[in-house]
Amino acid sequence: MELIKQFDDVTNSEGVYSQICNACVNALAVEKNKLDFNAAIGICGVKGCNNDAEHYINLEK
Ligand SMILES: [Zn+2]
Numbered sequence: 001m002e003l004i005k006q007f008d009d010v011t012n013s014e015g016v017y018s019q020i021c022n023a024c025v026n027a028l029a030v031e032k033n034k035l036d037f038n039a040a041i042g043i044c045g046v047k048g049c050n051n052d053a054e055h056y057i058n059l060e061k
Pocket residue numbers: 020021022023024025044045046049050051
């Protein structure tokens with residue numbers, strides 16, 4: 001399973017980023033080194049999830 005395919009909201013401007021909520025971090029078993037713990041703005045980018053995002057996630061790592 002490629003992690004990036006779980007997202008419907010990916011930014012490709014400066015690197016490949018999206019944002020994610022804590023529930024999805026746990027549900028997808030995201031490695032902590034992909035996360036930027038600064039507060040993210042907006043809605044979780046995972047498909048089907050509409051929670052407020054807590055983290056940015058780097059999808060290139
Ligand atoms: Zn989520």
